[in-house]
Amino acid sequence: MTFRGFDAAKLRRLAKDLDGLGQNSGRLHTQLAAVLTTAQQNLPAGQSASRSPALQDLVGDLVPMPFFGRRSLPGSLGGELGEMQSSMTRRITQLEGLQELARKGYPVSDSLLFLDEAAPDAKKIDDALRRLEGLRGTDFGVNGNRDDLEKIARELDGLTAAEADALIAKASPEDLAFFNQLATCTDDSGWSPFDNNGLPESRLRQTLGGMLAKISPENIGTFQTAFPGIQPTFTNTGAYESGGNNQNGQTNNGIHWAPPSDPLFNNGVSADDVNQRQFGDCWYVASLAGLAQKDPQFIQDGIKQNPNGTVSVRVWDKNGSYQWITMTADLPTDQNGSPISTYGNGETWPAYYEKAFAIAYADDGDGERGYGGIEGDDPKKSAPYLTGQEGQDLRTGGFLGIGEHDDKNLSSLKNAFDAGKVLTVSTPPDESLAKNHPKSWDPSYCTNHAYYVRGFTDDGKIILGNPWGTAGYKPIVVSQEEFNKYFQSPEAFDVP
Incomplete structure (x- = not known):
């Protein structure tokens, strides 16, 4: 046949x-x-x-x-x-x-033909469907519903691509949405403060990400409707609320989700590919650019496009464990089709790294989620998510080590840079400096902003890169005296 x-x-x-x-x-x-x-x-x-x-x-x-x-x-x-x-x-x-x-009447997508996986088992699909349907009206007892949800999550984890796709196609939207409602609600029941409800966010993301990477393109829309948490929001960002980024002057109208036309990579990985646009997360983007400069292969190994068009990015959590965060291929775009989020020069890998971070950083529980949750923070906080290793302040008695060192001493920063570390620095939130700085730095210098170290000149000056990119924003060459006045908070992290 x-x-x-x-x-x-x-x-x-x-x-x-x-x-x-x-x-x-x-x-x-x-x-x-x-x-x-x-x-x-x-x-x-x-x-x-x-x-x-x-x-x-x-x-x-x-x-x-x-x-x-x-x-x-x-x-x-x-x-x-x-x-x-x-x-x-x-x-x-x-x-x-x-x-x-x-x-047997199960839907089968052409995109799933000849996958290198086990043959699908109709019983596994039916069992998973029954478990989802059985959630309605279930009395989860005084211990909460986490055990029951964990059983379902393990069952979903074990499905092949064909099985997962058939499940999403056959399950009722109400059953999928109810599972999501239960899994994302981690409050206690009110009857007992010791019950366990819902699934930890990283655990739920593991299951949903695994399924999202497998299912056919035809069912991604259904999946996203049932599990809206797989998409980070951008409606809480300055770019959305104010219509742009007041630091670099970029503006927009009509932000929406749209798939990009550019590939993940155009010509390998370079720090020059990283162009922060309208979201206020320079602290993260500067760290990303610095890492791309130090170890481009590490960046390239940490992202992949799945057969169904979704994208997975390797991200560590605050406990030092890495996971692959899978997301849909669409990105924040304005009404003219221009990207709003961090983008590359004809490639999209920086945008997906940022999108994955906007999903993962919610685990810090600071109340903000999505792209708004990653606006305005400390560069060293991005290091654990990028590499699984803590960032550190370069202060006296810290990394700089033996003896007393000024944390702004450029020779000390050069030692850290030459040792292979990614270095970032910040500018003070002092508007007088925005008006009163060397004009040769225009338009690259901005207050209340993060930069990454690109290198050092032969005469000991530091070269700083602006995460807004190199197109129109040339690197800044800074002397020791200028650094003391216009920059602060040198921070570093190791490249694995």
């Missing part, structure tokens, strides 16, 4: 043929090597048995090496075809499971 145009039986025969070819490749390798070796021995000196460099490598290669494999054709096909056959067999088994699921 064919399914979406694929015949599983024929594909299994193809996989079997590939496996047979792989098993015979070692014998063919030895036979071909023997022929070429004999030919080479009978040719005059200076002549080759083959004009192909790949075949010439077989001369003298007569001893099979089953434990180490072959580095050249045709012997190398043994491992390659074997791995291909194994992958095909797993995916064909999943396809056959989807066929069975469709026969």
Whole structure:
């Protein structure tokens, strides 16, 4: 039987043929090597048995090496075809499971065909549906509902992509919304101050993020409606309330969510990709730019695009444990299609790092959530979320270590920078400095703002980067005397 145009039986025969070819490749390798070796021995000196460099490598290669494999054709096909056959067999088994699921009337998305996962099990879908339906009217007793919700969360964690997608498609919107209502309410019942209700935010996010990364694009809208907490709000930001960023002068009209047209990466990762726009989170963006400068690969390894278009970013929590936060691909955008959040130069990775942080930082419980919750704070507070390691003030007796050091001493800051640390500094909230600073710094200098250290000049001056980006905001070169007057609060964190 064919399914979406694929015949599983024929594909299994193809996989079997590939496996047979792989098993015979070692014998063919030895036979071909023997022929070429004999030919080479009978040719005059200076002549080759083959004009192909790949075949010439077989001369003298007569001893099979089953434990180490072959580095050249045709012997190398043994491992390659074997791995291909194994992958095909797993995916064909999943396809056959989807066929069975469709026969039973479950919805199956084309995007889920041939995934490298276990075949879907209709019983697991039905069990999860019954558990969700059973939440209504359940008496959770004096201990609260956390145990029951945790059981459901573990069940949802164990679903394959096809199973999770079928569940979201078949579950009633009311059942999904009720599960979300129970899971997000962690207040006590009023009967007992010792009951446990809801799920911890990070635990719920783990389950919802895992499902969001798996389900088909067709069901993402349904999922987002049922679980609105997966999207951080921007209505509590200055950009939304005031129509822009009063520091860099950027304005907007009609902020809404929209998918970007740019890829995650355009040309690798660079600090110059980081352009803070209209949200007031320079303290985080400066740290992100500094980390991108010190270890671009660490940034690149910490973000991935899932097959369904969602994006996952690696974020640590305040306890030092990392998790992958999965989010929808849309970003805050104005009515002209211009990005509102931190963005890159033709790439979107900075925007998703910021969006993930806006989701994760809510765990600090300061009352604000979403993008508004990350506006206006201390750069060292961003370090644990970016790297899992604490940020630190560079003060006397702190990192700078032995002896007495002035925390504004540029030579001491250079030592920290040369030791591999990411350094940030801030400017005082002093409006007189905004009017009374070296004009060569315009328009990069701003009060009540965070900067990251880009490096040092040969004569000991510090080079500071503005997280607004390098387009129109050139780095500031600052002497020791100028640093003492116009900057404060040097902070640092280690790159893992």
